[in-house]
Amino acid sequence: MHYRAVWISDVHLGTKHSQVHKLLEFLRETECDYLYIVGDLLDGWQLRRKWYWADEYNVLIQKLLRKNRKHTKVIFIPGNHDEFLEKFVGINFGSVRLVERAIHFAADGKRYLVIHGHQFDGLTQFNRVLERLGSALYDRILDLNVWINRIRRMLGFGYWSFASYVKQKAKGAVKYVTDYEEAMVQFARKNGMAGIICGHIHRPEIRQIGDMVYMNCGDWIENCTALVEDFDGKFGLIKYHENNVVHPGRGPGSHDTSDRREGDGREGGAPDRERGAGRGAESDGAPVLHIGNADADRRNSHDQFHVQE
Numbered sequence: 001m002h003y004r005a006v007w008i009s010d011v012h013l014g015t016k017h018s019q020v021h022k023l024l025e026f027l028r029e030t031e032c033d034y035l036y037i038v039g040d041l042l043d044g045w046q047l048r049r050k051w052y053w054a055d056e057y058n059v060l061i062q063k064l065l066r067k068n069r070k071h072t073k074v075i076f077i078p079g080n081h082d083e084f085l086e087k088f089v090g091i092n093f094g095s096v097r098l099v100e101r102a103i104h105f106a107a108d109g110k111r112y113l114v115i116h117g118h119q120f121d122g123l124t125q126f127n128r129v130l131e132r133l134g135s136a137l138y139d140r141i142l143d144l145n146v147w148i149n150r151i152r153r154m155l156g157f158g159y160w161s162f163a164s165y166v167k168q169k170a171k172g173a174v175k176y177v178t179d180y181e182e183a184m185v186q187f188a189r190k191n192g193m194a195g196i197i198c199g200h201i202h203r204p205e206i207r208q209i210g211d212m213v214y215m216n217c218g219d220w221i222e223n224c225t226a227l228v229e230d231f232d233g234k235f236g237l238i239k240y241h242e243n244n245v246v247h248p249g250r251g252p253g254s255h256d257t258s259d260r261r262e263g264d265g266r267e268g269g270a271p272d273r274e275r276g277a278g279r280g281a282e283s284d285g286a287p288v289l290h291i292g293n294a295d296a297d298r299r300n301s302h303d304q305f306h307v308q309e
Contacts, residue, residue, distance in 0.1 A: 002031045004107055005292065007227040009038035009116065009199025010219035012081065013057045014047040020056045023220045026240050027063055032228075034291055035072050036102070037064070038199040038217055039079025039116030046081075068095030075102055075291060079200060080118035097289065103193070105293035108233030110194035112215075113187075114291075117200035120183040159241045185212045197227060206237050 012018045046052070067074050074096040078085040089098050101115040149159055180201060188196040195213030204218025204225035215235060218225030224240040 001029065003228045004032065004231045004233075005034040005036065005104065005229040006030060006032040007036040007038055007114070007197055007199075007215075007217040008220065009079070009217050010040040010202055010221060011037075011060075012040055012043040012046070012219075012221055013060070014043040014052055015221070016052065017221050018043075019220050019224055020054065020060055022224050022240055024056065024060055024063065026224075026226060026238070027060075030226075030228075031070055032072055034104070035064075035067060035074045036104070036114055036197075036291075037074070037076045037096075038114060038197065039077050039118070040081040040199065041076065041079075042082040042085070044082050044084050064096060065094040073097070073291070075099060075114075075289065077101060077114060077116055079116035099289040102289040102291050104197065104291050106194075106229060106233040106235075107231055107292075110233065111192070112195050112197050112213075113191065113193045114197045117180070117184060117198035117216075120180055120187065181207070181209065181214050185209045185214050188212060204237055204239070206235060 008023065011020065011023060013020065064074055072095070076085075076093075076096050076098050077100065078089070078098065085098060086100070089100050091098055101113065104112045104114050106112060152158070184196045184198055189212055193212075195215060197215045197217065199217055199219065201216065202219040202221060202223065203216055204223050204227075205214065205216045206227075207214045213235075215227055215237075217227035218237070226238045226240070228236050228238055230236070
């Protein structure tokens, strides 16, 4: 299947729960003009504690670096777990451009701010110790999630995220997510966007909040989800565990990933639908990359975004 744009986030390479094999399957079945990696591709926290690097991680990195063969522009936005890459913001690694945040111009002309989202997480900003304790607890929940789903498969049931269930039932977690979403939307509204695209909280969602669209592309730890845009500017959420695409107001099953197999996964040719991408001009603040708008190549951007405290 060929999409105009695809967003993935929170792969967390370096952790034993990263479902890289599923992400590789998804990328082999999917082509796109723009591929956004919305933070936490690497888990620097875990790699510092205990080094773990599987062979399939190298396959994934190589595949991302080779995306330019199919005329795909790859934009990497670091998150809090791979924040050590922020020192390389503005540098190209092959076909991959590292930026702090980006503005995506959809096919219908609407603008969306793309950012990992940890900048709006009070726990991340003010108490790193608590944040890392929470990360360790999350790892234990994911361990239990693995065993529960092994038993479910033995009984003939499909995948079920125990971790998501725990988060949905915890009142504090629900309030945290709500506050996070509202902060993200308010920031996008102040800067004249039609909506915001993020990751960070491992909760895939497309939701209308007032006049704004909040979109979270999820993760490849427990949910295995990606956000996609077609060539008409319509967005969908791919739930790879369930092999379907969920569109706002449509319900699941609109598209089936089983129909997307276009080859054996080898790098081949693809239609050249390159639409162009602009680069923001650097000034005092962090530069903002404009993506998906041909006019952006012919002008300098002086738009600067700063998180309001």
